[in-house]
Structure formats: structure tokens, C-alpha cells
Amino acid sequence: MIKALLLSTLIIVLGLLAMGCSEKNTFINWTYPDGKYKALIMSYDDGLDDDIALAQLFDRYGIIGTFHLNSGLLDTRAIWNEGKPNEILQTYLSKDTLVHVFKNHEIAVHGTYHKALVGLSDKEILEEINIDIENLTILSDRKISSMAYAFGSTNDHVAEVIGTTPLTNARTVKSSYNFDLPEDYYLWNPTCHDSEALEYLEAYISLDSPSLSLFYVWGHSWEFRDTLRNQNISKFCSEIGLRDDIWYISAGDFADYHASLKALEIGPKQIVNPEGNGVVYYREKGQLKSLDPGQRLTH
Numbered sequence: 001m002i003k004a005l006l007l008s009t010l011i012i013v014l015g016l017l018a019m020g021c022s023e024k025n026t027f028i029n030w031t032y033p034d035g036k037y038k039a040l041i042m043s044y045d046d047g048l049d050d051d052i053a054l055a056q057l058f059d060r061y062g063i064i065g066t067f068h069l070n071s072g073l074l075d076t077r078a079i080w081n082e083g084k085p086n087e088i089l090q091t092y093l094s095k096d097t098l099v100h101v102f103k104n105h106e107i108a109v110h111g112t113y114h115k116a117l118v119g120l121s122d123k124e125i126l127e128e129i130n131i132d133i134e135n136l137t138i139l140s141d142r143k144i145s146s147m148a149y150a151f152g153s154t155n156d157h158v159a160e161v162i163g164t165t166p167l168t169n170a171r172t173v174k175s176s177y178n179f180d181l182p183e184d185y186y187l188w189n190p191t192c193h194d195s196e197a198l199e200y201l202e203a204y205i206s207l208d209s210p211s212l213s214l215f216y217v218w219g220h221s222w223e224f225r226d227t228l229r230n231q232n233i234s235k236f237c238s239e240i241g242l243r244d245d246i247w248y249i250s251a252g253d254f255a256d257y258h259a260s261l262k263a264l265e266i267g268p269k270q271i272v273n274p275e276g277n278g279v280v281y282y283r284e285k286g287q288l289k290s291l292d293p294g295q296r297l298t299h
């Protein structure tokens, strides 16, 4: 009996300690830019020419997409599942129109040749990914920060290897079914695939909480050749787009902003935004404020 009492007291004390710690790190008073608490990432794989119509749909509703490309397959055609009932002719995007097609969107990595990374040596993983980064950097003249694992193929070790590249984040295909911010940016589980996104739409639109959340959707634009799927993504974008309370953002810029929040030096009496960090935003007594790099906040 005494043992049980001691044990339950210990559990309560540990619980309170854990709550105190997590409260310090949940950035509950911090906001996204413009004072928003909600964010949307739309992440699309494979770089086929169906991306053009999807990027245009996103543009219509102020949504920013992250498009994961296989640079070694650009400018080619392929037959997938040849001879099977689900045979499909695929046309990859052309290199010379990438920047135009993705003018308002992020260009990101999906491996040079769409290889499954689990089972490859570290050297082979790095070659598949680093060459894709190099190619896309040259083609776009942009900084390449984000990745999605081809076939969703990853594990702790692969993620560790990806963490040694210049990339800041890599998406899995494992649904979290929640609106939480990720714990591991190299094993970043999206909320859900777009075929399930309508089921979460209403919950996210009506969410009204002063803590940071994220709705992260992934998929393939070539699946929208199906009429019903096409109607569904159009409905999703028209309802979630152009809202004042949602930050439409690429995976790379989202990861950078969250990294800036995590880099704040939070002490008992002051919060310092270190030099070289990004600008961060917060609300104080309802007022939206920002903390620039090098600035401190005392309380």
C-alpha cells in the first residue's frame, strides 16, 4: 500500500515536472509570421507534368506547394507497371521550364533516380541525394532544403545519413493523423495523404487555438487524372485556401522558422534571439510583435 502510494506520488511529481519542461518549449506564446497559429504544407512527389496544373490550382488559392523532383528523370517519359492493369504513361517535367512552373513553389529533392534508400550503402545514399541537390540547385539557382523519401523508404539510419547533407528536412509517407509540429525533421511524418485530407479539413478550418499547429498533406499530382480525386483536391484547395488565419508555406521555410524558434535562448528572466537566427513573432497582450536576431526580451 505504502509502496503504491509512493509510486503514484512519484508519477504525479514526474508528470508535473514534464509539464513544466514542455511548457517552456512549446512556444505557446509564439506565432507564425503575421500572428498566425495555423499552417499548411502541400508536398508532392515525382515531378511529372501533372504538377503544372496542380501548381496552377495552388496559385489560384494562395497555397504554396513543395514539389519533390527526380532530377535524373526530368525530360524523359516512362511506362510504369508495363503490361499490368494499372499501366500508366508518365511524362516528366522538362528542365527548362522548372523555374517557371514552380515560380511560387518550392523545388525539392526526391532522389536523382527515385531509389529506395533502405538497403543502400551510406555512399550510395549520399550519391543519390547529393547529385539531386546539385542538379536542382543548378537548374533552379535556388537553395534546395527539402526532401521526400522515394517509396517512403527510410529508417533511423537513413535519416541520420540524410542529416549530414545540406538538407534541413525529409518527409516520410507515414501519416501522423494530427496537427502537431514534428519532433524529427529528417523523419517528418505528414498529417495524411491527400486522399484522406477532406476528412481533416473541417477540423483544421475550425481549429481556434493560440498554439502552433500544422496541417501537412502529401500526394502525387498524376493521381488527379482520376476525376473524383481531381474534384476532391480542387474542393480541398478552394476551402482551405485564401484564409487569413493560415500560413501557406513550403516545407523548407517552415523548417527554417521552427528552427529559429528552437534556437531562442530561453532563460528564467530573458529570451535572446541569437545573431544569425531568423526573425520570430509572438503576441504580447494581444499585440503582434517580432524579435529580431540579436534582440532580447526581458520579463
Ligand SMILES: [Zn+2]
Residues within 6 Å of the ligand: 045, 046, 110, 114, 149, 150, 151
Ligand atoms: Zn515518388
